[in-house]
Amino acid sequence: MELLNSSLLEWSRAQFAMTAGYHWLFVPLTLGLGIIMSIIESIYVKTGDEKWKKAAKFWQLIFGINFAIGVATGIILEFQFGTNWSNYSWFVGDIFGAPLAIEGIVAFFLEATFISIMFFGWKRVSKKMHLASTWLTVAGATLSAYWILVANAWMQYPAGMQFNPETVRNEMVSFWSVALSPFAVNKFFHTVVSAWGLGAAFVSGVSAWYLLKNRNNDFALKSIKVSAVFGLASFLLLAVTGDGSAYQVAQKQPMKLAAMEGLYDGKEGAGLIAVGMLNPAKKIYADNVDPYVFKVELPKMLSLMGYRNTNAFVPGINNIIGGGYALPDGSTALSFDEKKARGQKAIEALANFQVAKKEGRDAEAAQYEAALRENYAYFGYGYLTDAQQLVPNVPLTFYSFRVMVIIGGYFILLFLLLCWYNYKKKVETSRWLQYVLLWSIPLAYIAGQLGWVVAEVGRQPWTIQDVLPLQAAISSLPTGNVIITFTLFALLFTALLIAEVSIMVKQIKKGPEE
Amino acid sequence: MITESFLQEYWWFIISLLGGLLVFLLFVQGGQSMIKSLGKSEDEKQLIVNALGRKWEYTFTTLVTFGGAFFASFPLFYSTSFGGAYWVWMLLLFSFVLQAVSYEFQSKPGNVFGTGTYRTFLFINGLLGPFLIGAAVATFYTGSAFAVGKGNLVGLGGVGPVISQWQNPLHGLEALFDVRNWCLGLAVLFLARTLAALFFVNRLDNEPLVNRARKYVLYNGVPFVVFFLTFLIWTLVAEGFAVDPATKVVSMEPLKYLNNFIQMPIVLVFFLLGVVAVLYGVIATVFKLGFKKGIWFAGVGTVVTVTMLLLIAGYNNTAYYPSNVADYQSSLTIRNSSSSLFTLQAMSIVSILVPFVLAYIIYAWRALEKKRLSIEDLKTDEHAY
Numbered sequence: 017m018e019l020l021n022s023s024l025l026e027w028s029r030a031q032f033a034m035t036a037g038y039h040w041l042f043v044p045l046t047l048g049l050g051i052i053m054s055i056i057e058s059i060y061v062k063t064g065d066e067k068w069k070k071a072a073k074f075w076q077l078i079f080g081i082n083f084a085i086g087v088a089t090g091i092i093l094e095f096q097f098g099t100n101w102s103n104y105s106w107f108v109g110d111i112f113g114a115p116l117a118i119e120g121i122v123a124f125f126l127e128a129t130f131i132s133i134m135f136f137g138w139k140r141v142s143k144k145m146h147l148a149s150t151w152l153t154v155a156g157a158t159l160s161a162y163w164i165l166v167a168n169a170w171m172q173y174p175a176g177m178q179f180n181p182e183t184v185r186n187e188m189v190s191f192w193s194v195a196l197s198p199f200a201v202n203k204f205f206h207t208v209v210s211a212w213g214l215g216a217a218f219v220s221g222v223s224a225w226y227l228l229k230n231r232n233n234d235f236a237l238k239s240i241k242v243s244a245v246f247g248l249a250s251f252l253l254l255a256v257t258g259d260g261s262a263y264q265v266a267q268k269q270p271m272k273l274a275a276m277e278g279l280y281d282g283k284e285g286a287g288l289i290a291v292g293m294l295n296p297a298k299k300i301y302a303d304n305v306d307p308y309v310f311k312v313e314l315p316k317m318l319s320l321m322g323y324r325n326t327n328a329f330v331p332g333i334n335n336i337i338g339g340g341y342a343l344p345d346g347s348t349a350l351s352f353d354e355k356k357a358r359g360q361k362a363i364e365a366l367a368n369f370q371v372a373k374k375e376g377r378d379a380e381a382a383q384y385e386a387a388l389r390e391n392y393a394y395f396g397y398g399y400l401t402d403a404q405q406l407v408p409n410v411p412l413t414f415y416s417f418r419v420m421v422i423i424g425g426y427f428i429l430l431f432l433l434l435c436w437y438n439y440k441k442k443v444e445t446s447r448w449l450q451y452v453l454l455w456s457i458p459l460a461y462i463a464g465q466l467g468w469v470v471a472e473v474g475r476q477p478w479t480i481q482d483v484l485p486l487q488a489a490i491s492s493l494p495t496g497n498v499i500i501t502f503t504l505f506a507l508l509f510t511a512l513l514i515a516e517v518s519i520m521v522k523q524i525k526k527g528p529e530e
Numbered sequence: 531m532i533t534e535s536f537l538q539e540y541w542w543f544i545i546s547l548l549g550g551l552l553v554f555l556l557f558v559q560g561g562q563s564m565i566k567s568l569g570k571s572e573d574e575k576q577l578i579v580n581a582l583g584r585k586w587e588y589t590f591t592t593l594v595t596f597g598g599a600f601f602a603s604f605p606l607f608y609s610t611s612f613g614g615a616y617w618v619w620m621l622l623l624f625s626f627v628l629q630a631v632s633y634e635f636q637s638k639p640g641n642v643f644g645t646g647t648y649r650t651f652l653f654i655n656g657l658l659g660p661f662l663i664g665a666a667v668a669t670f671y672t673g674s675a676f677a678v679g680k681g682n683l684v685g686l687g688g689v690g691p692v693i694s695q696w697q698n699p700l701h702g703l704e705a706l707f708d709v710r711n712w713c714l715g716l717a718v719l720f721l722a723r724t725l726a727a728l729f730f731v732n733r734l735d736n737e738p739l740v741n742r743a744r745k746y747v748l749y750n751g752v753p754f755v756v757f758f759l760t761f762l763i764w765t766l767v768a769e770g771f772a773v774d775p776a777t778k779v780v781s782m783e784p785l786k787y788l789n790n791f792i793q794m795p796i797v798l799v800f801f802l803l804g805v806v807a808v809l810y811g812v813i814a815t816v817f818k819l820g821f822k823k824g825i826w827f828a829g830v831g832t833v834v835t836v837t838m839l840l841l842i843a844g845y846n847n848t849a850y851y852p853s854n855v856a857d858y859q860s861s862l863t864i865r866n867s868s869s870s871l872f873t874l875q876a877m878s879i880v881s882i883l884v885p886f887v888l889a890y891i892i893y894a895w896r897a898l899e900k901k902r903l904s905i906e907d908l909k910t911d912e913h914a915y
Contacts, residue, residue, distance in 0.1 A: 105605055504624060
């Protein structure tokens with residue numbers, strides 16, 4: 017079958033990655049700072065202390081600057097499914113569209129309505145109503161994260177659907193299987209908690225800057241009092257949900273797990289690489305080059321993490337392509353060639369079904385439908401031509417995963433220390449800690465971006481796991497059009513990012529009202 | 531009984547209603563297009579920006595919800611139109627991205643590009659937003675150039691796997707070669723500006739600005755009526771895209787949209803009531819000094835009129851997104867482009883939340899609009915733009 021040119025595919029991917037990457041620069045601060053400013057305002061309402069009110073107002077000002085650009089970068093993402101991934105939109109729109117619509121109806125309006133009371137209502141509504149509006153703004157943002165993450169999780173682990181050969185699309189058969197799939201629930205907590213962690217790192221870092229400058233000390237210490245405990249709780253939860261994510265990935269996306277570990281040849285009792293370096297000479301999965309220059313392993317930890325059993329077999333890239341190993345359910349894994357053959361059978365059966373149906377040969381159509389259903393689990397493999405297409409970018413996934421986990425561990429230690437110093441009332445005098453806090457802010461952003469790199473690069477080439485690869489998901493557009501829109505949005509988002517950072521720095525330098 | 535047909539019609543009604551609400555809320559864009567002309571001094575310009583700045587997110591969110599609801603209920607439209615008329619949608623999105631930062635950033639120190647640039651962004655969104663939405667909606671009656679082949683996915687079409695294929699290399703910009711699309715685009719733009727002027731009359735505590743806004747109601751209301759009537763009459767007397775309910779064959783039918791009104795008299799009655807409400811809001815504001823409620827008449831009238839206009843595009847065996855060049859049979863109807871019965875049911879349950887959403891929007895609106903906005907208010911408001 018004729019497929020679209022690879023240049024269009026690469027530019028469409030690049031545009032999605034670029035816009036999503038930009039969006040995720042702003043969303044986590046909205047979610048994390050949102051909770052912190054709500055807690056601070058709650059303390060104000062409880063204590064009546066005006067200093068807490070001023071602190072809340074300051075963080076809400078920063079929240080507003082960040083929120084605007086988060087909204088700006090978000091709208092393109094929703095519409096991009098249609099503009100650049102039109103086949104995808106039809107093939108799974110029956111399932112995927114619903115969370116997006118619910119996000120709009122339920123979450124966005126909550127956020128958009130109450131944010132105006134939060135900003136403009138200080139003198140127009142009661143103290144308690146204002147507090148409720150602040151919390152409802154954050155609730156709206158968090159709910160919106162839930163529904164978009166449901167949609168994303170469904171792409172990684174399609175559940176609650178059935179293929180309808182007459183409409184040539186997947187159709188939802190269980191709303192709750194989509195909305196409450198374990199993949200979705202875990203993804204939501206892991207992602208949102210990571211945003212909380214970033215918010216805590218941001219507030220702690222900015223507050224540390226005031227302490228370093230020896231100004232607004234009371235405000236800074238009050239903010240740190242909240243962000244230290246919130247940050248520690250967030251990063252501890254992040255470790256727990258991260259473990260949950262790794263477990264889900266092992267069950268549903270073994271190729272991603274193998275890429276995260278650079279694991280080519282699977283084994284029982286596999287170790288988790290704590291630090292390591294991949295061999296740049298390794299180009300393709302079958303070249304027999306040793307994948308590592310060096311590695312330091314935590315023995316058996318990968319098996320434990322992925323299968324809750326220290327001796328479990330963890331398949332590597334070669335195993336997944338070659339097949340023949342025992343799956344946890346007792347069946348034998350198919351090879352790439354076998355899956356591809358079954359995918360082609362499914363595609364052929366669907367084509368024959370359509371022709372038979374059109375010509376009124378219903379009995380034959382029923383036979384083709386049966387053949388399609390028998391092989392549908394591998395439908396997407398029918399579009400692949402080479403086993404190498406099944407292998408995601410291993411170095412990018414491997415290093416992103418390591419750096420993300422290392423940064424996460426670093427923040428657990430940092431927030432433990434911060435809580436201790438805060439308890440001992442030594443934050444104000446520990447300049448080294450203030451410097452560390454300030455310069456740790458970018459690390460939280462890097463970790464968040466890398467988390468998405470692991471999640472999304474690691475699942476290539478699939479838009480819908482096993483069912484729809486990238487090349488069958490895109491819109492039929494001239495490549496030049498996508499290059500132009502990529503360039504336009506890249507320039508615009510970069511300009512807006514520069515403006516946002518500049519405004520934020522000015523506001524921080526100006527500081528809270530004394 | 532709740533059948534698939536009923537739910538398809540229910541969701542077309544929801545989409546039409548969201549479309550109506552969106553066009554009403556485009557008064558924000560209309561206002562953005564007149565910041566520099568209506569406001570003479572910096573204080574006045576700032577007052578206009580701040581009055582609109584309390585409302586822009588409603589328009590933005592309605593647009594996003596409109597997109598999401600269309601995706602969930604009629605995904606084939608989403609994939610065909612967005613992936614095909616690429617430039618129309620991309621330009622629209624680009625202009626809304628510009629808008630989203632401009633209120634918050636425009637008066638903040640360190641905003642790099644200066645207040646004027648952000649106000650220009652608002653102006654661009656103010657012109658492009660309503661015009662492009664109007665022109666895009668006009669193609670619901672004039673048609674677009676696309677072909678849909680579901681067999682493409684499995685290689686039956688010989689054009690690669692993509693189901694929806696746009697047939698014009700301009701990818702949406704070709705809609706600008708149709709004068710009728712211009713008429714609706716300009717009608718929506720001038721309607722947005724008229725509504726904005728009515729909004730200022732109602733919400734601002736500033737006599738010179740309110741007097742000027744009253745004149746703007748006239749200046750923009752007249753071209754709105756001219757362009758709207760041109761589009762309407764042209765559409766009513768033109769051929770429309772009719773679907774044979776038995777064979778599903780799409781063909782051109784003379785006076786189709788006029789027939790739709792006649793065959794659905796309730797829709798016609800509401801449409802006329804809507805038009806009268808809009809005209810009353812405009813005329814009363816222009817001629818009755820001291821009359822400030824024009825926005826409510828014209829606003830409700832706009833929602834009703836646009837909703838009814840969209841209903842005749844999709845109801846009564848009509849193809850709401852017609853293919854006018856490549857293949858009439860590729861045209862999208864509410865039957866052949868909708869989600870499955872299960873998804874429509876699930877989404878209908880979610881739609882029960884809509885009145886609740888409307889209730890808290892009304893609460894918030896009232897809470898913030900207890901008194902009219904003045905320049906003095908801005909001087910004491912810490913979050914003023």
